[in-house]
Amino acid sequence: MNIVVCVKYVPDATADRTFESDHTVDRQGVPGLLSELDEYAVEQALQLKEKREGEDVEITALCVGPASAEEAVRKALQMGADKGVLVADDAIAGSDAVGTSAVLAGAVQHIGGVDVIMCGMASTDGAMSVVPAMLAERLDLPQVTLASKVESQGDQFRIQRDGDTSTEVIGATAPLVLSVTDQSGEARYPSFKGIMAAKKKPLETWSLSDIGVDAGDLGLSAAWSEVADTEARPPRSQGEIVTDEDGSGAEALVGFLASKKFI
Amino acid sequence: MSEVLVLVDHVDGAVRKPTLELLTLAKRLGAPAAVFIGASPDDAVAQLKKYGAEKVYVVDDAETKGYLVAPKAEVLAQLVEKTSPAAVLVVSTAEGKEIAGRLAIKTGSGLITDAVEIDDDGTTTQSVFAGSYTVKAKVTTGTPIITVKPNSATPQEGEGKGEVEQFAATISDSAKKAKIVASQPRKSSGRPELTEAAIVVSGGRGTGGDFEPIEGFADSLGAAVGASRAAVDSGWIPHAFQIGQTGKTVSPQLYVANGISGAIQHRAGMQTSKTIVAVNKDDEAPIFELVDFGVVGDLKTVLPAATEEITKRKG
Numbered sequence: 001m002n003i004v005v006c007v008k009y010v011p012d013a014t015a016d017r018t019f020e021s022d023h024t025v026d027r028q029g030v031p032g033l034l035s036e037l038d039e040y041a042v043e044q045a046l047q048l049k050e051k052r053e054g055e056d057v058e059i060t061a062l063c064v065g066p067a068s069a070e071e072a073v074r075k076a077l078q079m080g081a082d083k084g085v086l087v088a089d090d091a092i093a094g095s096d097a098v099g100t101s102a103v104l105a106g107a108v109q110h111i112g113g114v115d116v117i118m119c120g121m122a123s124t125d126g127a128m129s130v131v132p133a134m135l136a137e138r139l140d141l142p143q144v145t146l147a148s149k150v151e152s153q154g155d156q157f158r159i160q161r162d163g164d165t166s167t168e169v170i171g172a173t174a175p176l177v178l179s180v181t182d183q184s185g186e187a188r189y190p191s192f193k194g195i196m197a198a199k200k201k202p203l204e205t206w207s208l209s210d211i212g213v214d215a216g217d218l219g220l221s222a223a224w225s226e227v228a229d230t231e232a233r234p235p236r237s238q239g240e241i242v243t244d245e246d247g248s249g250a251e252a253l254v255g256f257l258a259s260k261k262f263i
Numbered sequence: 264m265s266e267v268l269v270l271v272d273h274v275d276g277a278v279r280k281p282t283l284e285l286l287t288l289a290k291r292l293g294a295p296a297a298v299f300i301g302a303s304p305d306d307a308v309a310q311l312k313k314y315g316a317e318k319v320y321v322v323d324d325a326e327t328k329g330y331l332v333a334p335k336a337e338v339l340a341q342l343v344e345k346t347s348p349a350a351v352l353v354v355s356t357a358e359g360k361e362i363a364g365r366l367a368i369k370t371g372s373g374l375i376t377d378a379v380e381i382d383d384d385g386t387t388t389q390s391v392f393a394g395s396y397t398v399k400a401k402v403t404t405g406t407p408i409i410t411v412k413p414n415s416a417t418p419q420e421g422e423g424k425g426e427v428e429q430f431a432a433t434i435s436d437s438a439k440k441a442k443i444v445a446s447q448p449r450k451s452s453g454r455p456e457l458t459e460a461a462i463v464v465s466g467g468r469g470t471g472g473d474f475e476p477i478e479g480f481a482d483s484l485g486a487a488v489g490a491s492r493a494a495v496d497s498g499w500i501p502h503a504f505q506i507g508q509t510g511k512t513v514s515p516q517l518y519v520a521n522g523i524s525g526a527i528q529h530r531a532g533m534q535t536s537k538t539i540v541a542v543n544k545d546d547e548a549p550i551f552e553l554v555d556f557g558v559v560g561d562l563k564t565v566l567p568a569a570t571e572e573i574t575k576r577k578g
């Protein structure tokens with residue numbers, strides 16, 4: 001079984017994230033890392049492999065991003081993925097989800113014979129939660145997305161999806177696109193052994209021409225939507241803080257709510 | 264005037280409020296045309312009409328029911344082909360965004376997700392990076408496909424023609440490859456929907472697992488109940504109530520965080536609330552950095568006392 005895990009390299013959410021003057025996300029000034037939510041995808045891929053002991057299962061970590069994104073792929077290798085692929089090309093910079101999904105789809109096709117494309121539920125920077133659905137559309141594969149639980153037997157997959165109004169069990173046959181939520185189970189930390197082993201694992205960098213994706217359709221100028229303006233929200237200023245003493249807190253709270261006409 | 268397709272979000276025919284918000288926004292861009300996928304829509308049609316739908320495309324769901332998102336994207340793609348609409352609006356739920364994503368690829372159109380406002384010229388406003396930035400954007404290619412967050416507009420009544428047209432969509436076999444094998448509807452709590460509520464009262468690890476003070480306080484204000492991931496992970500409350508990066512985003516008039524420290528992932532789901540209040544034992548909890556009003560104290564004593572006082576005032 002051939003598993004591709006899509007991992008994104010994102011600016012650290014705990015740092016001050018900003019935009020460049022062309023309104024693209026600043027990926028230079030802020031330290032980057034493997035999107036936390038994609039660690040859950042790597043974890044589920046590893047568990048799939050572990051459950052299929054004796055079967056030939058290979059996990060490829062795939063990332064579309066700048067050269068520095070190698071770090072995200074490396075982390076996936078440290079966690080236990082078998083090989084890594086980074087698609088980096090100047091023409092990709094500024095692509096939106098539509099463009100990113102085209103590159104990912106091209107890379108998956110170039111890898112060939114992929115049974116499961118495993119994704120996170122959302123990237124922690126863009127957070128559109130659309131790339132897995134777009135990938136399924138582009139590759140004409142079934143999507144079993146936003147799984148909080150994954151079960152499989154042979155090429156049959158069943159996932160639990162906790163929707164807005166109901167919890168559903170979705171079934172499909174591989175090849176398919178699967179995405180997992182942060183409810184699917186804690187992701188492991190790379191072990192010392194894993195970190196050492198990762199140094200020897202293959203990590204290739206591909207350009208667009210390597211995978212046969214047309215650069216003309218990509219990048220900021222070809223994006224199908226355009227950002228006109230980005231503006232930092234004024235930070236919230238701290239209001240009144242009271243300390244509760246013998247019920248004074250509740251009284252002050254109700255007083256505040258009444259003054260704002262919430263009561 | 265071009266039509267603006269609005270995908271109706273409903274549960275067994277009951278139209279959910281965000282759809283009415285979309286109809287209101289759609290009027291700015293053209294003639295609202297609701298797309299109702301499902302059976303026996305009489306009440307629904309009446310309501311869509313009341314909120315301005317000039318047209319209601321009714322699509323029998325025999326072919327779409329039982330499958331995940333792909334068939335709905337096909338229905339919309341065929342309607343886009345037929346009507347060349349000015350835009351397609353979909354509610355920003357997990358399912359809505361996936362439908363929109365597939366539709367964008369099918370129709371070669373740009374996609375904007377999680378808009379909180381749409382201007383007459385189609386420019387959208389989004390809130391990004393945990394609510395710390397506001398972004399204005401516009402679709403430049405194809406039919407603008409925009410998903411809009413619940414609570415982004417106030418639904419305005421205004422009778423449309425409400426002309427019903429049955430639309431027979433053809434669903435491909437490949438769209439039926441992901442089957443819904445079982446479905447368990449969520450029980451209603453009787454409280455307002457989290458993403459639609461004007462007031463949200465939430466509890467975190469600081470509740471110690473007892474949500475009674477949270478629920479009592481919420482009910483005294485007619486509020487929805489929410490939670491932090493710590494409370495969800497502890498099994499105290501279902502995931503559907505989680506607020507934050509990997510839960511729901513809420514933007515109510517009033518948000519009251521109780522026993523919640525205010526981690527960045529939690530802030531991502533509530534930072535754009537109009538008024539923020541917190542009750543926390545620790546005067547250094549980061550949540551206090553964003554409050555309009557804060558009480559340093561034990562939620563187990565502050566909330567019941569406040570609930571009692573509110574109930575008394577309301578008489």
Ligand SMILES: Cc1cc2nc3c(=O)[nH]c(=O)nc-3n(C[C@H](O)[C@H](O)[C@H](O)COP(=O)(O)OP(=O)(O)OC[C@H]3O[C@@H](n4cnc5c(N)ncnc54)[C@H](O)[C@@H]3O)c2cc1C
Binds near residue numbers: 036469491511560
């Ligand atoms: C990938 C990822 C995604 C995440 N997504 C989310 C998300 O969507 N939503 C989310 O909320 N979190 C999310 N988190 C978790 C987040 O980082 C925090 O761990 C979580 O929000 C903490 O919840 P808490 O504030 O309830 O608990 P804590 O941080 O433990 O805070 C509890 C607070 O309660 C106070 N307290 C204790 N007892 C009392 C009392 N009796 N009265 C009053 N106050 C009291 C304490 O002073 C403390 O401030 C995510 C984390 C990761 C890694």
Ligand SMILES: Nc1ncnc2c1ncn2[C@@H]1O[C@H](COP(=O)(O)O)[C@@H](O)[C@H]1O
Binds near residue numbers: 038104
């Ligand atoms: N540039 C990228 N490289 C690799 N995977 C990606 C990339 N962008 C998105 N993904 C995958 O798609 C998922 C959803 O991303 P998004 O739609 O951007 O929220 C992520 O969790 C990743 O698994």
